Structures are given as structure tokens and as C-alpha cells.
Amino acid sequence: MIGSAHLAGVVGARLVAASGITIPHIDYTAILPELILLGGMLLLLAAAALSPRPLPTEAYATATVGLATASLVTSLVLWRDVTDRGPLTTVAHSIDVDGFALFFLVTISCILVVAPMLGAGYLRRERISGPEYYVLALISGSGAMFMASANDLVLVFLGLEILSIPLYVLAGLDHRREASGEAAMKYFVLGAFSSAIFVYGIALTYGATGSTNLAEIGAFLARNVVTSDGVLIGGLGLLLVGFAFKVAAVPFHMWTPDVYQGAPTPATGFMAAMAKAGGFAALLRVFVSTFPSLRSSWQPVVFVLAALTLLVGAVVAVVQSDVKRMLSYSSINHAGFVLLGLQAATARGVAGSLYYVFTYGLVVLGSFAVVSLVGGSGEDRHDLARFRGLGRRQPVIATAFAVLLLAQAGAPFTTGFFAKLYVVEAAAAAHSYLLAAIAMGSAAIAAFFYLRVVFLMFSDAGAAAPAGEGATARAVEAARPAGIEPAGAAGGSWVPEPSGAVATMVAPVTRSAAADARSVSSGVVALDVSGEPPVATSPWILAGLGICVAVTVVFGVWPQPLVEFAHQATLLF
Amino acid sequence: MGSLDSYLPILILFVLALAFAGLSIFASKLLAPKRPTSAKEAPYECGIVPTEGPPQRFPVRFYLIAMIFVIFDIEIIFLFPWAVVYNELGRFGLVEIVVFAAAVFFSFLYLLANGALDWGPVKRIRPVTAAAQRTTSSTVRRVGAGSGEAA
Amino acid sequence: MSVHASWYLTLAALLFTIGAVGLLVRRNVLVMFMCIELMLNAANLTFVTFARALNDIGGQVAVFFVLVVAAAEVVVGLGIIVAIFRRKVGATADDAHLLKG
Numbered sequence: 001m002i003g004s005a006h007l008a009g010v011v012g013a014r015l016v017a018a019s020g021i022t023i024p025h026i027d028y029t030a031i032l033p034e035l036i037l038l039g040g041m042l043l044l045l046a047a048a049a050l051s052p053r054p055l056p057t058e059a060y061a062t063a064t065v066g067l068a069t070a071s072l073v074t075s076l077v078l079w080r081d082v083t084d085r086g087p088l089t090t091v092a093h094s095i096d097v098d099g100f101a102l103f104f105l106v107t108i109s110c111i112l113v114v115a116p117m118l119g120a121g122y123l124r125r126e127r128i129s130g131p132e133y134y135v136l137a138l139i140s141g142s143g144a145m146f147m148a149s150a151n152d153l154v155l156v157f158l159g160l161e162i163l164s165i166p167l168y169v170l171a172g173l174d175h176r177r178e179a180s181g182e183a184a185m186k187y188f189v190l191g192a193f194s195s196a197i198f199v200y201g202i203a204l205t206y207g208a209t210g211s212t213n214l215a216e217i218g219a220f221l222a223r224n225v226v227t228s229d230g231v232l233i234g235g236l237g238l239l240l241v242g243f244a245f246k247v248a249a250v251p252f253h254m255w256t257p258d259v260y261q262g263a264p265t266p267a268t269g270f271m272a273a274m275a276k277a278g279g280f281a282a283l284l285r286v287f288v289s290t291f292p293s294l295r296s297s298w299q300p301v302v303f304v305l306a307a308l309t310l311l312v313g314a315v316v317a318v319v320q321s322d323v324k325r326m327l328s329y330s331s332i333n334h335a336g337f338v339l340l341g342l343q344a345a346t347a348r349g350v351a352g353s354l355y356y357v358f359t360y361g362l363v364v365l366g367s368f369a370v371v372s373l374v375g376g377s378g379e380d381r382h383d384l385a386r387f388r389g390l391g392r393r394q395p396v397i398a399t400a401f402a403v404l405l406l407a408q409a410g411a412p413f414t415t416g417f418f419a420k421l422y423v424v425e426a427a428a429a430a431h432s433y434l435l436a437a438i439a440m441g442s443a444a445i446a447a448f449f450y451l452r453v454v455f456l457m458f459s460d461a462g463a464a465a466p467a468g469e470g471a472t473a474r475a476v477e478a479a480r481p482a483g484i485e486p487a488g489a490a491g492g493s494w495v496p497e498p499s500g501a502v503a504t505m506v507a508p509v510t511r512s513a514a515a516d517a518r519s520v521s522s523g524v525v526a527l528d529v530s531g532e533p534p535v536a537t538s539p540w541i542l543a544g545l546g547i548c549v550a551v552t553v554v555f556g557v558w559p560q561p562l563v564e565f566a567h568q569a570t571l572l573f
Numbered sequence: 574m575g576s577l578d579s580y581l582p583i584l585i586l587f588v589l590a591l592a593f594a595g596l597s598i599f600a601s602k603l604l605a606p607k608r609p610t611s612a613k614e615a616p617y618e619c620g621i622v623p624t625e626g627p628p629q630r631f632p633v634r635f636y637l638i639a640m641i642f643v644i645f646d647i648e649i650i651f652l653f654p655w656a657v658v659y660n661e662l663g664r665f666g667l668v669e670i671v672v673f674a675a676a677v678f679f680s681f682l683y684l685l686a687n688g689a690l691d692w693g694p695v696k697r698i699r700p701v702t703a704a705a706q707r708t709t710s711s712t713v714r715r716v717g718a719g720s721g722e723a724a
Numbered sequence: 725m726s727v728h729a730s731w732y733l734t735l736a737a738l739l740f741t742i743g744a745v746g747l748l749v750r751r752n753v754l755v756m757f758m759c760i761e762l763m764l765n766a767a768n769l770t771f772v773t774f775a776r777a778l779n780d781i782g783g784q785v786a787v788f789f790v791l792v793v794a795a796a797e798v799v800v801g802l803g804i805i806v807a808i809f810r811r812k813v814g815a816t817a818d819d820a821h822l823l824k825g
Contacts, residue, residue, distance in 0.1 A: 049686035196763035
């Protein structure tokens with residue numbers, strides 16, 4: 001199984017030494033962002049445990065936003081430090097704080113600033129008290145940060161688990177809803193499966209190269225020409241499968257729609273943003289910077305993954321009638337775009353991927369926040385129909401959602417446009433013309449279902465509503481004497497066939513009225529919706545949503561700083 | 574093959590244990606008189622004749638305690654290597670392990686505050702809304718009561 | 725006495741495959757958990773074997789982390805299971821079928 005020829009060559013890095021332990025130097029400032037999150041998380045937990053009265057959810061949210069802001073500021077300070085003096089390496093070379101890591105640290109901190117704002121209102125509405133949502137989010141964020149700065153496969157694995165395990169719990173946070181528990185279980189079983197595959201991949205890679213340290217693996221591969229080593233290729237393949245599960249790349253995406261649909265909606269947004277940030281950080285670092293010499297082996301595989309992910313995500317999303325599920329498939333489609341940058345495996349591609357992950361994180365958080373608002377308490381109404389006429393009822397929220405959806409579709413003057421532009425450009429520059437074409441095709445398909453929601457929200461349902469109500473009322477009136485159940489007319493889709501002589505007389509009236517109702521079906525739905533409780537916003541959610549939209553628009557109109565940041569990050573990689 | 578010699582005593586002990594267990598069972602089968610009565614064959618429960626079978630589902634609390642045990646038990650794994658090289662690590666090792674223990678302790682505090690370790694009637698700091706249909710008769714299944722079998 | 729490393733690696737590969745196949749074909753959630761454990765332990769065996777063959781302590785250290793993570797993972801998994809199946813009889817994955825489409 002193991003080629004003894006190259007085994008002999010690599011012994012010596014870390015021999016089993018009987019005497020003396022070199023204590024690793026730990027530069028605590030280099031891992032300060034992670035320490036802030038973890039330390040703050042512990043304090044939050046202790047405060048929750050020791051306070052005599054349960055604290056309001058807003059108190060935890062404030063603390064979490066504060067911690068995330070502190071971590072954001074620290075990351076930016078570290079960024080200045082790193083641009084001045086070069087990357088930091090600490091904890092026996094297992095953590096590498098370079099530009100690449102810091103870009104993700106900033107991204108993750110931003111997600112963590114917004115996520116508690118969007119969660120607070122939801123948790124209050126669903127009467128979920130306690131610090132769990134925030135504590136789990138902080139742990140998960142620190143795990144993603146460790147993944148981004150890990151320079152050792154074991155640490156990548158630890159980061160992956162620190163990222164994932166809280167996400168399993170977050171998916172099942174609302175344990176009174178059965179769907180939430182089911183989502184948690186599905187996520188857990190498939191997540192644990194993918195982790196096991198990932199660990200086995202690390203073990204095989206370790207066996208083939210003699211180290212788990214990415215720098216040492218890179219050095220080994222530079223020294224030795226590995227053309228056909230089954231163990232190494234197998235390990236690499238398993239690593240890729242493990243990552244593909246985490247970032248929901250087709251064909252390892254089966255869990256995504258179910259989990260995203262069942263989980264509490266703010267948790268879904270957080271999950272989508274965070275798992276993709278952490279997963280892609282490690283994926284890009286491991287594959288682009290450590291295994292460039294095996295590019296000919298993994299690039300075709302990533303090509304297939306990316307193509308499938310792009311197409312399946314877009315095509316299946318089109319036929320969804322549940323907005324939450326549609327957004328889950330669209331998140332798969334987005335994963336395909338990020339894979340485009342990986343497939344290119346150039347500095348340009350990586351920079352494009354970084355930019356994409358940053359913009360996608362905030363856009364998806366905001367989108368799911370709107371879905372949670374419109375879904376209403378109890379979280380079981382995510383039908384497309386619920387969004388009809390939202391522009392009239394909730395102009396602010398509808399506008400925000402429209403901006404976020406347009407960003408996802410890649411419309412100009414939003415960050416989504418540049419994100420798609422850069423990765424497609426990178427793919428074309430790397431001569432993956434076919435993949436670039438597939439990406440643009442899938443973007444066109446995806447634009448259809450984003451725009452459908454936007455048109456639904458702003459279709460002039462308001463003007464048609466009274467007429468529609470009248471029509472429905474007429475249909476109901478017409479049906480009643482004949483003893484026909486008017487359930488179908490209210491639904492606007494199905495009218496029961498009347499029977500008997502009297503019914504035959506009434507039938508034309510019913511039919512025409514029903515057709516009338518159908519032709520202005522927007523009005524019928526508006527009638528349907530008016531019975532529902534209104535969308536209850538809270539200042540927290542509005543603030544969070546405001547940040548998401550502001551970032552999307554500001555960096556969409558003026559992308560230079562963010563592009564510069566992503567570009568610099570790949571240079572210090 | 575020298576290293577195998579050191580395992581010989583263990584092997585002998587293993588064989589002896591098997592032989593003893595087998596012999597005991599065999600001897601009791603051979604020697605003991607068998608005069609079964611219905612009272613003798615009934616399951617023994619502190620001398621009281623059982624009126625119904627034991628509940629098939631245990632209270633969730635048992636599982637909770639078991640899970641908490643597993644988590645705290647496995648944390649010990651990090652203490653062993655630390656204890657082995659304690660002297661060489663010096664102050665650095667002490668500080669690190671204290672930080673580690675503190676992190677574990679905070680989660681322990683959380684457990685305590687949530688009443689995860691309380692036996693007896695449940696008192697929780699935070700109110701928990703339970704489904705109305707959850708009663709002792711609906712959640713604890715008796716043997717023979719249901720036709721379906723728990724997996 | 726020494727057994728060649730490839731035997732251990734083959735055993736680990738077998739265990740891993742059994743775990744993976746078991747996870748995909750079994751329907752009892754607890755058995756699925758056991759399969760995950762089997763896969764993780766197969767990885768551990770691989771780590772230890774390579775650590776021995778390479779004469780490098782790194783692989784053994786990795787096992788520590790994998791063990792602890794596996795324990796944490798299973799506890800979270802059991803917690804989720806208990807939370808779901810408190811109201812149901814039996815722990816079959818097919819019972820959880822609310823989400824599809």
C-alpha cells in the first residue's frame with residue numbers, strides 16, 4: 001500500500017524524540033480574532049448560567065455584535081500588520097495568518113456582526129430564549145476562522161468540526177417544530193459522514209506525504225515528483241469529497257434543500273454564509289496552494305463538480321414553489337460559481353472566489369432574513385404566493401429583498417454583478433471556456449427565478465385586489481345556492497364539477513366567475529394573505545437588513561476597495 | 574519473535590479464564606438439581622411479584638447523563654499526555670491546561686444552570702413549553718401494550 | 725514479530741468501506757451512528773499505521789483529536805436524536821420524511 005521508496009525520504013521532520021520537548025511559540029495576537037470569539041462565547045455562556053433572571057435575547061445579540069465587531073477590528077489591524085511585515089506563522093507552523101486568511105477573517109466577522117441582528121427578532125417572535133443561538137454562532141464562526149488560517153490538515157479538520165457541530169444544533173434549534181429536528185438529523189448524519197470521509201482523506205494524504213502540515217506537504221511534493229501514487233490521489237479525492245459535502249457541491253448536495261428548508265430561517269442564512277466561507281477558505285488553500293503540482297489530477301474533477309453544481313442548482317431552483325427551498329438551490333448554484341475560481345487555480349481565480357464568498361455571505365443572510373419575516377410566526381408559509389404584492393404591503397422590505405435578489409442574479413450596480421464577472425473572467429482567462437459558458441447559461445436560468453419573485457412582489461396586485469375580491473365573492477355567492485363547496489374558487493385553481501339539474505343551471509355562472517377569479521388570481525391571493533398576520537419587523541432585523549443591502553449596493557457601485565482587498569489577499573497567500 | 578514471549582502470561586490467563594467460565598457453566602448444568610416452578614421462573618424483583626413488565630423507554634434524563642458523561646470523559650484524553658510530560662512543559666503547560674479546564678468548566682456551569690444534572694422533579698430556570706399530549710401514558714410504553722416494536 | 729503495514733491499511737480500508745456502505749443502507753439512526761464511528765476509527769487506524777511506518781508522532785496526535793471530535797459529534801447527534809424521537813416510537817431514519825420536494 002505504501003511506497004517504501006518515498007517513505008524513507010520524508011522521515012526526519014518530526015522524529016519521535018525521546019528527550020526534550022520544544023514548546024511551540026504561540027503568538028496570541030495572531031489568533032486574537034478567534035480568541036475574542038471563543039472567550040466571549042464562554043463569558044456569554046457563564047453570564048447566561050449565572051444570571052438570576054433570564055436575560056432578554058437582545059442582550060445576547062448586543063454582546064455578540066460587540067464581540068464580532070471587536071474581532072473585525074482586530075482582523076483589520078492584523079491585515080495592516082501583515083501587509084507591512086508579511087504573514088505570521090504561529091503554533092508550530094500550524095496556523096498561518098496571511099492575507100488570504102485575513103480576508104476570510106474579515107468576511108466571517110462581518111457575517112457574525114449581521115447574523116445576531118437578524119436572529120434577535122426571529123428568536124423573540126418564536127419565543128426561543130437563551131443564549132444558544134448566539135453562542136453556537138460564535139463557536140461556528142471561530143471554527144470557520146480556524147479553517148481559514150489553518151496550515152495543517154488536522155487543524156483544518158478541527159476547524160471544520162468546530163464550524164459544523166454548532167450548525168447541526170442550530171438547524172435543530174427550534175425543537176418544537178418537527179421539521180427543524182428533522183433538518184438537524186439529516187444535516188448531522190450527512191455532515192458526520194462527510195467528516196469521516198475527510199478524516200480518512202487526511203490520513204491517506206499523511207501516509208503518502210509524511211506530514212499533515214500543508215507547508216511540509218507542499219515541500220514534499222516539490223521535492224518528489226508524484227505522478228501516480230494511488231494513496232495520495234485517493235486521499236486528495238476524499239478530501240475533495242469532504243469539502244464538496246460542506247460547500248454543497250453537486251452531487252454531494254442532497255442534504256442542502258431539506259436542511260435549509262427545515263432549519264429556522266435565520267439559522268439557514270447563517271449556515272449558508274458561514275459553511276461556505278469556512279469550507280471554501282480551506283478548499284482553496286488546500287488545493288490551490290498545497291497541491292498545485294497535482295493540478296492535472298484534480299482540475300478535471302473540479303470542472304465536473306462546478307459544471308454540475310451550476311446547472312443542477314439553477315435548473316432545480318426554477319421548479320420550486322417554496323421560496324426557502326428555491327433559495328437553497330440557488331445557494332448550490334452560487335457554490336458552483338465559487339468553484340469556478342478554484343477550477344481556474346490562478347491568482348485571479350482565487351481573488352474572484354474570495355470576492356464572491358464575501359458578497360454572497362451578506363446577500364444570503366439578508367435574503368433569508370426577509371424570508372423569515374414574510375414566513376411569519378410558526379415558519380411554515382414560504383410559498384411564492386406569500387410574496388405577491390409584498391411591494392405594496394411592505395415597500396421597504398420588498399425593496400430590500402429585490403436588491404438582494406438582483407444581487408444574486410448578478411444585476412449591475414450590485415456586488416453580485418462583479419462577483420460573477422470576476423469568476424467567469426478568471427475561468428475564461430484560464431481557458432476554461434466551456435465552464436465559463438455553462439456559468440453564464442446557469443446565471444441566465446437563475447435570473448429567471450430571482451426576477452420572478454421580484455415581479456411577483458411588485459406586480460400591481462394592489463390595483464387588482466378589489467376587483468379580485470369582488471370576483472371571488474361573486475363566485476362564492478354563485479356556488480352557494482347549488483350547494484357547491486367554494487373551496488376551489490378561493491384557491492383560484494380548481495372548481496368542483498356540479499351535479500344535478502339545478503347545478504347544471506348554475507354551472508356556467510360558477511365557471512365564468514371562477515375564470516374571472518383566476519384571471520385576477522393576484523387579487524384572490526391578496527385576499528388569502530390579508531387573513532394572515534402582517535409582517536412583523538423589528539428594529540434589529542431592519543438594521544441587519546440595512547447593512548446587507550448597504551454593502552451590496554455600495555460595493556456594487558464602488559467595488560474598487562473590495563476588489564483591491566481580495567486581490568491583495570491572494571498576493572499574500 | 575522475542576516480543577511475543579512477553580504476551581504469553583496474558584494468553585495463559587485468557588485461556589484459564591475461558592476454561593474456568595466454561596467449566597463452571599458445565600458443572601452447574603451437570604450437578605444442580607432442576608425442579609422448576611412458576612415462581613422460580615418469574616423475573617426476580619426484590620421479592621415482590623411483578624404485576625407488569627418494565628417500561629421499554631427510559632426517561633430522557635438517563636440518556637442526558639450518559640451523553641454528558643461521554644463528553645466530560647473524553648476530555649480527559651488531553652490530560653493524560655499533559656500529565657506524562659508535565660515536568661518538561663513547566664509553566665506553559667500549566668497555563669494551557671488551566672485554560673482548557675476553564676473552557677470545560679464553563680460548559681459545566683451551563684449544564685448546571687439548565688438543570689441537566691438535577692434528579693427528581695424537573696425545575697428549570699427557563700420555562701419549557703411541552704406538547705399537551707405528552708403524558709406518562711403516552712410517552713412510556715408498557716410491554717405488550719403496543720403492537721409495534723421499537724427498533 | 726511484525727505485521728506489514730499494508731495489512732493494517734487494508735483492514736482500515738475494509739472498516740471504512742463497511743462503515744460507509746452501512747451508513748448508506750441501514751435505516752436505524754443509531755446503527756448509522758455506529759457506522760460513522762467505524763469510519764472514523766478506520767481513519768484512526770490508518771493514522772496510527774502511517775505514524776508507525778513513518779516513525780512520526782504526528783499521526784498519533786491526530787488520533788487524539790479525531791477521537792475527541794468523534795465523541796463530541798456523537799453526543800450532539802444523540803442529543804438531536806433524543807430531541808426528535810422523544811415523541812416517536814423507534815429511531816428509523818425513514819420516519820423523518822417531512823422535508824422533500
